[in-house]
Amino acid sequence: SPLNDVHLVDISTSASSDPWLAEKGIKGSLHAIFDRYIAEVFGAASSERLHLDNVTNPMDRARGVFKLAQVREFARRTCADAHARRWARP
Secondary structure (H helix, E strand, O other), X not given: OOOXXXXXXXXXXXXXXXXXXXXXXXXXXXXXXXXXXXXXXXXXXXXXXXXXXXXXXXXXXXXXXXXXXHHHHHHHHHHHHHHHHHHHOO
């Protein structure tokens, strides 16, 4: 596998709400395609995903700030986990 043992990270956005995506079956489909299928095809050791719903243009400034804070926290945690895995290897 060309990317054996990599960790897939996916950040996606949608103008729709999470409840609407779930009701239509789209949220589960996105998860299956991105997190499962692509990870399996490329041999990723794991995958994790952040989905931001209700991302629109224009968007309320407070909501935009909140969404960016979610991305920053996801990136901080993802990088910290990757760093920990790196140093845990024999």
